[in-house]
Amino acid sequence: MAVTDRLPQQPQQVDAVVLGMGPGGEEVAGRLADAGWDVVGVDERLLGGECPYWGCIPSKIMVRSADLVAEGHRIPGMAGTAMVRPDWRPVARRVRGATDDWNDKVAVDRFVSRGGRFLRGQGRLTAPDEVTVETADGTEAVLRPRRAVVVAVGSEPAVPPVPGLAATPYWTNREVIEAADLPESLLVLGGGAVGLELGQAMQRIGTAVTVVEAAPRLLGQEEPEADELLRWILTGDGLEVYTGNAPASVSYDGGRFALECVRGDRLTAERLLVAAGRRVDLARFGAGVLEVDDTADALPVDARMRVRTPLAGGPGVWAVGDVTGHGAFTHLAIYQADVAVRAILGEGGPQAEYHAVPRVTFTDPEIGAVGLTEAQARQRGLQVRIGRTDLSRSVRGYIHGPGGEGFVKLVADAGSGVLVGGTVAAPCGGEVLGALTVAVRARVPIAELSRTIWAYPTFHRALGEALRELA
Template sequence: MTETETKAYDVVVLGAGPVGENVADRTRAAGLTTAVVEGELVGGECSYWACMPSKALLRPVIARADARRVPGLSQSVQGPLDASAVLAHRDYYTSNWRDDGQVGWLDSIGADLYRGHGRLTGPRTVTVTGPDGGDRTLTARHAVAVCTGSRAALPGLPGLDEVRPWTSREATSSKNVPGRLIVVGGGVVATEMATVWQALGSKVTMLVRGKGLLARMEPFAGELVAEALTEAGADVRTGTSVKSVTRENGTLVAVTDTGDRVEADEILFATGRAPRTDDLGLETIGLEPGSWLDVDDSLRVTGHDWLYAVGDVNQRALLTHQGKYQARIAGAAIAARATGETLLAQPWGAHAATADHAAVPQVVFTDPEAAAVGLSLAEAEQAGHRVKAVDVDLSTVAGAGLYADGYKGRARMVVDVEDEILRGVTLVGPGVGELIHSATIAVAGRVPIGRLWHAVPSYPTISEVWLRLLESYRDA
């Protein structure tokens, strides 16, 4: 195809991260011709700068922490981690930042890849500026899906650009362990990266504007994670804002709102995300550049019957697994509309992303892990549900004691006392990330409390916490 040619497809997907890949997979499976446009690496943020590298970095950290709690093994793992081996493990899981394998997968499903920056230049029209500077025009008979994700949002501090701060990308891809690291923020990226770099040998100082860590979870989740980070040697300061950042003779200096000077080698700002929609040509179709895109439950953009926004860009749930879930919904909806099928509008149907509202799971891979699905107690009350919180100390569960000496953890289920279903579940403790799917099924499926009694947990596993929670609810 020459630079001046226009090529038509049934579907054009902007962004080849996990979300865009899944949209393409579903539309190709339905027999629709599909083009995928990507300006960076096929596989996106998750594969190279988020989920995969962060978990590869965290796995040795968590495995060592777990081993240190097991009699007969603890004395064998008291030394430092081999940082070079951990970083090499991370590099392996990012394929050394090469996307050959993911490109091969796109080829295998029959999607056409266009490398370059894609912009909307009108309804159903995308112009791709390639690495050579040439433009190609793609038109979509049925749908354009915006799957461009989000980027780190940096605060407007004077001189911040000059100090070259880390974002999540630098934090997951650094080739060296900084001697001292400041982490600004208290959310998922902040806590996970503080866990990694403290364990690899950095002296970590966390500067958290809010009252505690993991503010979107139950308060006890952040409290237990902060306690563990402090025990590991991190300096966790809450209620603290950064007013300025400079480099003085090579040393980074952050000044807080209380006038404290904190010195470090690097500083990570993990203070939120912004949509990658600022240079997508949204203005050509009457939308605001740089904005989050409002969608219905089939992920179609409000007011545009051909445009879909899937994953982070719609701000419904900034999580890879939820984005992939949305992609499956969007792909099914695009295919149904393209072939004239009736869109199934009922909740939990093939074309409705209802779980984005009620049953969004998340795991924070710190030590201890924190996992949650659905609503917290405060969120349930704010939503007008009549609820009751049921708490269990995980150390009372036989499987937890076998998992680790001195096991510390807590579980909470938020019960709707009128419908007798679960509105939310939160688990904090070593290994609890593997329990959250059972909670997700209970919340998403609106499984009645009476029926949960008959889902018998195996003994002795940590999952026996379900029995303890149900007993506590019954006996309260």
């Protein structure tokens, strides 16, 4: 039973079952297998989860391709002349290559080579110490873990209850990633990271894109300066952006979507992408047997990622990734996986902390952020001080030329004298973010950061310029 869709009929005793084999689940299952445990990983889709097949990796291939197109358009006036003719076909080929044409054989073989076993099917907790797995043909198997159950079921695209939407052939990120051809026009419901990344990329490669966001601004969880910058950049790329304008209804006539908005706007396009966030369905995998509210948004976990402590003669239950409600990030799922594995194996070590979780929106420019925004810090009653610098007025911004716009914003707690958050909007904002992440994570005093020598002329040097306002 290394990997199979034909499941044994009799209950099986195993050491651990991992429900969901995305990045966090795969990390847990692989390390427990390395430790010699009899581990069964269960997933109804591809081993590896959303990230390598429909998320992080293929979407960044699209983003990188679109950035190349944008760079080509910036050559006139800076480095000569250029004729740019975007073509989606090589982009789609690269995506298919990176995902092995949406085949997980390599990932399954890698896991099995570590000693794990993989069952493809829908797993459900039918008791705190029992997992029932059902395949597409209705065959069932029952697994009885002796030592641990780890819930890593991830999340699904959230679909807002807009009248008419459910009856249409709308896209989520999965259909966009698998698209062999671009539509001539696209409506995007949602001005968060997914909608903006894919929307900007598709616009640059040839699709007319309109983004509709019900909230007052784009990237509503980030600094308002990010909204201002991206709105200017995106509309400059030719996107139409509507904020504070909730959808009222959606219809589809077989060829085009029509979106009616509460403010009276009527927008049409060939395709519609729903990018309204992610949701976790606790009831679907039987969370109620753990005596938790299966209508909640996430499973409650402690600092060791435990949902339920081991009982006499029974396994403990842990959870990692999106299902914990601490953020839908691959890097966070893998971080939590490390905490959970150490707890399961009794190795101790640091508990989970979330004051310095980095996040990057891979638009152009990238929006990298860590810790608290200014508004969040004020809501917590901190003595807030702000340091800012505008990259367009920096030496590096001048060297970069068009496309070098951005800013650095630092949020400090004057009481403790440390940074509690920061945002870098820059062509390489996600890379510059590393320095801020270390500073916020280690609570490095602002006085110490201000004495740091920042290389010249780099985008990193803008951190020193912003720090001068805090010193």
